[in-house]
Amino acid sequence: MYVNPRLEQRVVQSILWLFTAITVFILFYIIFFILKNGLPVLNYQFLTTNPTDMGKSGGIYSTIIGTIALTIGAILIATPLGVGTAIYLTEYTLESKITRVIRFGSECLAGIPSIIFGLFGFILFVTKLKFGWSILSGSLTLAFMILPTIIRTSEEALKSVPYNLREVSFSLGGTKWQTVTKVVLPSALPGIVTGVILSVGRSISETAAVIFTAGSALRIPTSIFSSSRTMAVHFYILAREGISMPNAYGTAAVLIIAILIINITAYRLMHKFMKKYS
């Protein structure tokens, strides 16, 4: 069957354009929908007072603190582990069976549903190790969840550091460790930071893994052994139990704005990084 090439080009282009438009439309519609329902309850007081009456009234202050505490904990645990693994994989071993196994393992870790992480964290940290529902249990669980992202992005960042910089460092009498810490890591830092920031976004929005491990207590955590409720969990409970839809949307709006800010920052950093090394 003969199709006029110009017509074919037109049709294909229109279909592809439509697909793109649908994707963008869905994204913007979600953001618009959340903001439309959430913004009316958003004000200074909503952000700075604690929830009262199970969240029916009052603000979301304690859940913001809970989210921040869990995220910081997860990042503090996952960053050294992830960056360390990436350094080992890129600088200290050659491509071999072992590195492939490590990489495959970390990629599988990325594919595990978060609810499984939640159950695993519940069994190991909450009950077996007796950390209880706590910031500690939640942070550890989240850390395992974001580990693959940090390993992958750090590895890419380390690999993009030109080989001859390493050679120069060695030729100037640098040891392996000095080369890694003084030459390779500083050059890879923007890329690593980008990966960490993306993981922050992931930790903030995580619900399933957190509800089983950090609990859902509506109070400001006082130590790493206090249980706490994050914004995402708060939204889930408010909406599911039908406690207060306006407050649920308010929480969602704060969450979405936070993630937008984080992603835009990460994107900017990445852009700056690429410009510097290309």
Add this chain to the structure above:
Amino acid sequence: MTSNIAIESRDFSHFFGPLQTLKKINLQVFRNEILGIIGPAGSGKSTFLRSLNRLNDLVPGSRVEGTLKIDGKDIYAPDMSVVELRRKLGIVFATPVPLPRSIYENVAFGPKMAGVHSRRKLNELVADCLKQTTLWEEVKDRLDSSALKLSGGQQQRLCVARILALRPDYILLDEPCSGLDPISTMKIEESLRELKKQYTIILVTNNTKQAARVADRTAFFLSGEMIEIGQTEKIFTAPVDQRTNDYIVGRFG
């Protein structure tokens, strides 16, 4: 230890996996001379240079046979400190590779890694090394600006200054002028003649005229073998081997 022989290579061979890149090299380098090594691409001259400070060790599958002695010590002996060795033989690469740091930090990098932290000592060292490469007047007011902003010729002189800061005994140059304009090349060659008084220099170059201009003695490498070594003048006017002659007059290479 006042022997005039600084480097001695005896039946030295090098392999990358199954590929033999150097075939039983026998040669000597004398103290305070400039030895030029010429030869076409792939002749093994850079591999030989990188064997001297064991930079080839970094490449997986690299293996050596025979002996390579520097100051009377076998540098491939198990008790050899590679870090010390590399401080003793500073190398300058074909393309200047400044570290993404300031001019000052580039020169101070080697000494700092060797444990020199006194600000006063470092300041003196940096100034001294930059003066020796005639870069001082050009950069003395902007030592803290990025080394990446320097021109190609300046960057290469910075790389020379950077290895001088190691206080080495040897300077290895791997086609140091291949990416430079004639004036920058002239400046580098001038500083080489000056540096010869204090250092033993090995200059790998695929610019035969450069070897003729600055080297005291010249060696000709071809396909991993050393074909001929002798006084530069003799190599260029009356070479013993026909292949040397063919290369010099430009019949191949």
